[in-house]
Amino acid sequence: xxxxxxxxxxxxxxxxxxxxxxxxxxxxxxxxxxxxxxxxxxxxxxxxxxxxxxxxxxxxxxxxxxxxxxxxxxxxxxxxxxxxxxxxxxxxxxxxxxxxxxxxxxxxxxxxxxxxxxxxxxxxxxxxxxxxxxxxxxxxxxxxxxxxxxxxxxxxxxxxxxxxxxxxxxxxxxxxxxxxxxxxxxxxxxxxxxxxxxxxxxxxxxxxxxxxxxxxxxxxxxxxxxxxxxxxxxxxxxxxxxxxxxxxxxxxxxxxxxxxxx
DNA sequence: GCGACAG
DNA sequence: ATCTTGTCGC
Numbered sequence: 001x002x003x004x005x006x007x008x009x010x011x012x013x014x015x016x017x018x019x020x021x022x023x024x025x026x027x028x029x030x031x032x033x034x035x036x037x038x039x040x041x042x043x044x045x046x047x048x049x050x051x052x053x054x055x056x057x058x059x060x061x062x063x064x065x066x067x068x069x070x071x072x073x074x075x076x077x078x079x080x081x082x083x084x085x086x087x088x089x090x091x092x093x094x095x096x097x098x099x100x101x102x103x104x105x106x107x108x109x110x111x112x113x114x115x116x117x118x119x120x121x122x123x124x125x126x127x128x129x130x131x132x133x134x135x136x137x138x139x140x141x142x143x144x145x146x147x148x149x150x151x152x153x154x155x156x157x158x159x160x161x162x163x164x165x166x167x168x169x170x171x172x173x174x175x176x177x178x179x180x181x182x183x184x185x186x187x188x189x190x191x192x193x194x195x196x197x198x199x200x201x202x203x204x205x206x207x208x209x210x211x212x213x214x215x216x217x218x219x220x221x222x223x224x225x226x227x228x229x230x231x232x233x234x235x236x237x238x239x240x241x242x243x244x245x246x247x248x249x250x251x252x253x254x255x256x257x258x259x260x261x262x
Numbered sequence: 263g264c265g266a267c268a269g
Numbered sequence: 270a271t272c273t274t275g276t277c278g279c
Binding site: 105140 | 266267268269
């Protein structure tokens with residue numbers, strides 16, 4: 001895949017003020033509504049009638065859903081991408097890049113974004129939607145990792161975070177059953193108008209005995225909050241993390257083990 | 263000054 | 270994110 005907006009490729013040389021200005025620019029460019037070509041209902045296992053033998057086209061198979069995650073070494077980072085169609089792995093790729101920026105809450109994409117784009121430049125497939133490990137619109141300036149990457153690549157994108165960066169759940173989030181979700185709305189510390197639904201706490205898995213925390217899903221680019229939630233629910237594979245993300249996580253670890261041993 | 267803070 | 274053994278419970 002190509003980087004459609006090179007001007008948004010993270011430059012660690014930027015000052016903090018410049019990075020924050022770039023994030024506002026990215027948020028202004030991002031579209032937090034549905035502007036994609038896939039059918040949410042078709043995400044997940046491909047339906048049997050998609051292969052009724054009427055022709056040899058595979059265009060009617062489910063959408064291509066990509067997961068992205070990273071594993072860190074001392075001075076380098078492995079960025080892995082796994083593309084799924086249903087439960088089939090269509091493509092896997094990765095990049096090993098140098099780390100040039102520390103982790104700063106709110107500026108995560110300036111540390112991880114460049115390396116992630118390196119990996120995308122080696123990807124042959126064009127995913128219908130990409131799941132990133134982190135926030136999208138659930139961000140102080142509405143420009144989390146998923147938004148930054150989605151806009152730079154101009155690809156439908158969403159963020160899946162394991163903890164909440166900002167915003168407030170509209171209801172208790174402690175006793176959700178698998179499949180349930182609670183909206184997250186912007187508070188006064190965010191650029192989004194207070195009350196705006198910027199994402200959802202999504203319970204992907206649950207047990208009777210002990211409680212599992214939900215994941216926090218938000219639009220990155222070209223998907224609405226509701227669609228982002230539905231995509232994640234459709235990608236459940238029996239684990240807390242949606243399958244594309246979980247596979248990318250495992251692949252990144254795998255590559256890291258190989259890379260560190262040479 | 264204090265608190266909050268994705269990976 | 271990462272450093273790490275065993276261990277308790279579906």
